[in-house]
Amino acid sequence: METREMIICIMLAIITTNLIRILPMAFIKGRIRNVYLRSFLYYVPYVTLAVMTFPAIVETTLSPVSGIVALIVGIIAAWRGAGLFPVAIICCAIAYLMDLVMV
DSSP: OOHHHHHHHHHHHHHHHHHHHHHHHHHOOSOOOOHHHHHHHHHHHHHHHHHHHHHHHHHSSSSHHHHHHHHHHHHHHHHTTOOHHHHHHHHHHHHHHHHHHHO
């Protein structure tokens, strides 16, 4: 890729990411009162995190099966009230042990 094309791509990325942040502030002056819009905006960060995290859980292990098993065990641990750090440790340990057993 030439320098000119790279600069154009970087500028487009800057414009796109800033428009997403600036446009809502420019057009929405007061508090959002619509219940459906507020609930949608409340869950957007969680959905974004899930969309980025779940494929990585399955794809970064040696076998997708170990990632899926670690994901299921992590969901069960979180459902039973474990915190974020214990769930992360449990998932890492399960994925590591499953990779050791499967290889």
